[in-house]
Each structure stands twice: as C-alpha cells, then as structure tokens.
Amino acid sequence: MAAQTTVLITGGNSGFGYAVAEELASDDTKHILLGCRSAEKGKRAVAELQKQAQAKVDYVQLDVTDEKSIAAAVSEVGEIYDRLDILVNNAATLDQVQESLGLQLASCFQTNSTGVALAVDAFLPLLKKSSNVARIINISSGAGSLRRRVNQGPNAKVVGMQGVAYAASKAALNMITLAQAKAYGGDALKVFVYTPGFVISNLSTLNTAENGAKSPKDGALGLAKVINGERDGEHGGFLSESGQYEW
Ligand SMILES: NC(=O)c1ccc[n+]([C@@H]2O[C@H](COP(=O)([O-])OP(=O)(O)OC[C@H]3O[C@@H](n4cnc5c(N)ncnc54)[C@H](OP(=O)(O)O)[C@@H]3O)[C@@H](O)[C@H]2O)c1
Incomplete structure (x- = not known):
C-alpha cells in the first residue's frame, strides 16, 4: 500500500474541522491528526x-496560542511520522462581546492570525x-474580505464595530497567507486561503440551522478537493467551494 498522506487539522474537534476529518476518515489513504487544545475534547x-x-x-x-504547545506538536509529529503532508489551519475564535475591544482584538489576532503564522513556521520543516506536493490551507472567512466590507450596504447583517476583531484577524490571516504563498510556494508546496461559508458550528450562537447555516459537511467536501490537489492551479488564491472569493 502507498504511504498514507498525513493531514493535521488544528481545532479539529468540532464544527468545520471535525466535518473535514469525518470526510477524510472514509479515505484509507489519509492519516488524520486532530490538533486540539483540549485533550478531553480531542480524544x-x-x-x-x-x-x-x-x-x-x-x-x-495543540494550542495555537502557545508556542511551547506548537513546538511539542511538531516534535511529536516528527518523531512518529517524520513528515507532514497537509496542514489545515482551522482553529479560530470569535469576539467575546463581554470583553473589552482591546481584549477581543488581542484574542482574535493571537489565535486566528499569529497562531497560523507560528504553526506554519514551526511545521514548515516537516512539510518540506x-x-x-505539500499543502497549507488556512481557513479564513468572508468576514475577512476587504472588498466585502467596502461593498457592505446599510442593511448588512454585521453593523458598526460588531465582530470587527474577528473580521480584522481574518483579513490579517489573508495577508499572512499571501506572504506564505510567495515565500514558500512552488512545485512542492501549495498555499491557500479557504472559506467554508456559513456553517453550523460552535463558533457562535448564531451558527445554527435556524439561522440558515448549512451543514459543515457540505463545505468539507469542497476542502477535501483542495487537500487532494484538485485545486493546486489556484495556489495563492482565496478559495470557496464554488470558486474564488474576493479579497
Ligand atoms: N462556522 C462558520 O460559519 C464559518 C464561516 C467562515 C469561516 N469559518 C472558519 O472555520 C473555522 C472553523 O470554525 P468553526 O465554525 O467550525 O468553529 P468551532 O466549531 O468553534 O471550531 C473552532 C475550533 O478551533 C478550536 N480552537 C480555538 N482556539 C484554539 C486554540 N488556541 N488552539 C487550538 N484550537 C483552538 C476550538 O477548540 P475548542 O473546542 O477547545 O474551543 C474548535 O475546535 C474557523 O477558522 C472559522 O473562522 C467558519
């Protein structure tokens, strides 16, 4: 049997990340590593x-806000598998509205932007x-699209500064991904931003079917295509299931 493809999904214990793991679990060419901050939830x-x-x-x-945890995860994956084929940076957090704006910004940037930059930096030797072909797929959001914010009409669901920490951290993630694509991308390593769309998850109390969120399994099928190399020609792009998303 051919060597299995090792796929590490950060924050893989719930929502979209879990749905991606579920999708890949039926594929016997994949070895899935769920990178989770909580041992209880992960196991x-x-x-x-x-x-x-x-x-x-x-x-x-794996806690992406903790450099020691990232380093330990790299050591563990290196010792057991000697390489990493696919890194899906999926872990994220949303504005905790009970906190000050400063804390919301710090928390969202630490997890959603800095955490991804550090994880990629640390796992790069194993990806190489x-x-x-190795692939880095950073899960972003339409909320991070500058174009979407520019075009936002008066009736947009997100009003005022609500959700700005999450949106800004995802815009920063998009820039970080572009830098990674330019710095590391080539024949042997492809880098993408991917947005799953509005899916049911634990991200917020709004992520429910009643609010129109789709099953995370739908978006997971789209991501599996990126993982399997079907969209390598779109290296450096902001991908959605149906095509390219606007930056
Ligand atoms: N749901 C949507 O509509 C939507 C839309 C666009 C983009 N996205 C993106 O999709 C990705 C998955 O989110 P989701 O909607 O599936 O939300 P979710 O169910 O809340 O999943 C987020 C995951 O990230 C983990 N996580 C948070 N902080 C972490 C840290 N410091 N270290 C490691 N793991 C951490 C969480 O772990 P715990 O269980 O321990 O909290 C959880 O497993 C995110 O990048 C999100 O921005 C979601």
Missing part, C-alpha cells in the same frame, strides 16, 4: 471518528519532508 472526537472502520485518526495536543 472524544478521535474515538467518534474511529468508529468508521478504516479511519486512521490520532489526537495531537513530504514526498508529495
């Missing part, structure tokens, strides 16, 4: 995924050891 998610007969899934402790 529970792994146990659930392992109910699928052919699933190869393991838990890796991939014997196939």
Whole structure:
C-alpha cells in the first residue's frame, strides 16, 4: 500500500474541522491528526471518528496560542511520522462581546492570525519532508474580505464595530497567507486561503440551522478537493467551494 498522506487539522474537534476529518476518515489513504487544545475534547472526537472502520485518526495536543504547545506538536509529529503532508489551519475564535475591544482584538489576532503564522513556521520543516506536493490551507472567512466590507450596504447583517476583531484577524490571516504563498510556494508546496461559508458550528450562537447555516459537511467536501490537489492551479488564491472569493 502507498504511504498514507498525513493531514493535521488544528481545532479539529468540532464544527468545520471535525466535518473535514469525518470526510477524510472514509479515505484509507489519509492519516488524520486532530490538533486540539483540549485533550478531553480531542480524544472524544478521535474515538467518534474511529468508529468508521478504516479511519486512521490520532489526537495531537495543540494550542495555537502557545508556542511551547506548537513546538511539542511538531516534535511529536516528527518523531512518529517524520513528515507532514497537509496542514489545515482551522482553529479560530470569535469576539467575546463581554470583553473589552482591546481584549477581543488581542484574542482574535493571537489565535486566528499569529497562531497560523507560528504553526506554519514551526511545521514548515516537516512539510518540506513530504514526498508529495505539500499543502497549507488556512481557513479564513468572508468576514475577512476587504472588498466585502467596502461593498457592505446599510442593511448588512454585521453593523458598526460588531465582530470587527474577528473580521480584522481574518483579513490579517489573508495577508499572512499571501506572504506564505510567495515565500514558500512552488512545485512542492501549495498555499491557500479557504472559506467554508456559513456553517453550523460552535463558533457562535448564531451558527445554527435556524439561522440558515448549512451543514459543515457540505463545505468539507469542497476542502477535501483542495487537500487532494484538485485545486493546486489556484495556489495563492482565496478559495470557496464554488470558486474564488474576493479579497
Ligand atoms: N462556522 C462558520 O460559519 C464559518 C464561516 C467562515 C469561516 N469559518 C472558519 O472555520 C473555522 C472553523 O470554525 P468553526 O465554525 O467550525 O468553529 P468551532 O466549531 O468553534 O471550531 C473552532 C475550533 O478551533 C478550536 N480552537 C480555538 N482556539 C484554539 C486554540 N488556541 N488552539 C487550538 N484550537 C483552538 C476550538 O477548540 P475548542 O473546542 O477547545 O474551543 C474548535 O475546535 C474557523 O477558522 C472559522 O473562522 C467558519
């Protein structure tokens, strides 16, 4: 059997990241690593995924706001697998409205922007050891689109400064991804931004079917195509399931 493709999904214990893991679990060419900050949640998610007969899934402790945790995860993945083929930077947090604007900004940037930059930096040597095309996929959001904000009409759902920390951190993530694509991209390594669209998850109390959110499984199918190399020609792009998203 050909060597399995190792896929690390940060924040893979719930919502979109979990749905991606579920989608890949039925593919026996994939070895999924769920990078989770909570051992309890991570191990529970792994146990659930392992109910699928052919699933190869393991838990890796990973808090993207903690450089020691990132370094330990790199060591663990390196010792066991000697390489990483795909890194899906999915972990994120949203503005906690009970906190001050400063704390909301600090928290969103630390997890959603800085955390991704640090994780990529730390895992890069293992990605370079991939014997196939390695891929970095940073999960962003339409909320981070500058064009969308420019075009925002008076009836837009997001009003005033509401959600600005999350939106700004995702705009920063888009820039970080472009820098990574230019700095590291080439025949052996592809870099993307991907937005799943509005899906049911634990991100906020609004992410429910009643509010029109779709199943995260729908977006996961789209991401699996990026993971499998079907969209390598769009390296450096801001991808959605149906095409390219506006920056
Ligand atoms: N849902 C949407 O409509 C939507 C739309 C556009 C983009 N997105 C993006 O999709 C991605 C997944 O979000 P989701 O909607 O599936 O939300 P979610 O269910 O809340 O999942 C977020 C995951 O990130 C983890 N996480 C948060 N901080 C972390 C940290 N410091 N280190 C490691 N893991 C951390 C969470 O872990 P805990 O369980 O421990 O909190 C959780 O597993 C995010 O990048 C989000 O911005 C979502």
